[in-house]
Amino acid sequence: MITYLLIIYPAIILFVNHFLKKNTLIPNYSGDSHQKFLGKESIPLSGGLFLLVGLFCIFFNQFKLFSLCFFLIFFIGLISDLNLLSSPKLRFLFQSIIIFIFIYYSKFNIDSTRIYILDIILQNFFWSCIFTTFCLMIVINGTNFIDGLNALVLSYYLILLLVLFKLGLLSYIDINDQQIISLSILLFFLIILNISNQLFLGDSGAYSLGFIFGFFLISIYKKYQLISPFFIVLLLWYPAFETLFSIIRKFILKRSPIHPDSEHLHQLLFFYIKKKFSCSKNISNNFSSFLIAVYNLIIFIFSTINMYHSNYQIFLIFLNVAIYIFLYRSLFKEKFK
Helix, strand or coil: CHHHHHHHHHHHHHHHHHHHHHCCCCECCCCCHHHHHHCCCCCECCHHHHHHHHHHHHCCCCCHHHHHHHHHHHHHHHHHHCCCCCCHHHHHHHHHHHHHHHHHHHCCCCCCCCCHHHHHHHCCHHHHHHHHHHHHHHHHHHHHHCCCCCCHHHHHHHHHHHHHHHHCHHHHHCCCHHHHHHHHHHHHHHHHHHHCCCCCCHHHHHHHHHHHHHHHHHHHHHHCCCCCHHHHHHHCHHHHHHHHHHHHHHHHCCCCCCCCCCCCHHHHHHHHHHHHHCCCHHHHHHHHHHHHHHHHHHHHHHHHHHCCCHHHHHHHHHHHHHHHHHHHHHHHHHHCC
């Protein structure tokens, strides 16, 4: 498997991606206002397709019901990338139905959060399924929200994967070292192609990564509840809080919370670096992504110091939120000064 992902699959990716780019298939819609800062070059949204094939190869014969749900989530993203499903409301509705059905029939529900009142509600299986659906939807769509810089999403989940591997937590869901190494190689290779502007993840890739890592983390917590649930929350704090903050921000500004814009934190950081240092778009893009990745790596390292202590994890979550709001306020003022 490792040899396959080191030699054969990268060669296939390069060939197929070149074909897609040459024939302008699955192109990015660079004319959209929230994507203009990326440039006018047509780049295929093929990252999700390569993730789909790679993940099915790595986890073949595992998580069978999940694999079906994973494919459907990917498909919703794909038809969005092809501009065949442009309505965010419909995408949200279809995602919710698919995920709820998966949780209900696989009994993949979260029933413990260490929040007394919420745990009483979660004793009811139906409400527990609703809550778990909500959590996965936040992660999936939050991942799509932060997918605005080269390698930002891919590096975030590669770091998360390596943290889980270092802590030995993936063994609780029967993922072996070879599969972890294979997935790491796949993500790293896609990062290289992404930062060199050969491909973008697209909605299909962002939805897929958010769904599979949300599944991994919930599975780990269900199997090993000695760790704090807030440790799991902290590992997904960035896409989750990006979703919440974007909804609140757009509500205050009287904008639709489901339509994209170019005022997310990573985009403001991009504009600031480009203006401050007079960098090219590509350098500003990659450097902004690198800074955010380094910050999240530091937070993850601190979170592993005591992953069993809820108060410690809650403190880190609030610290992240405070830093995020401070940086956002400063960068927003700088952009519209």
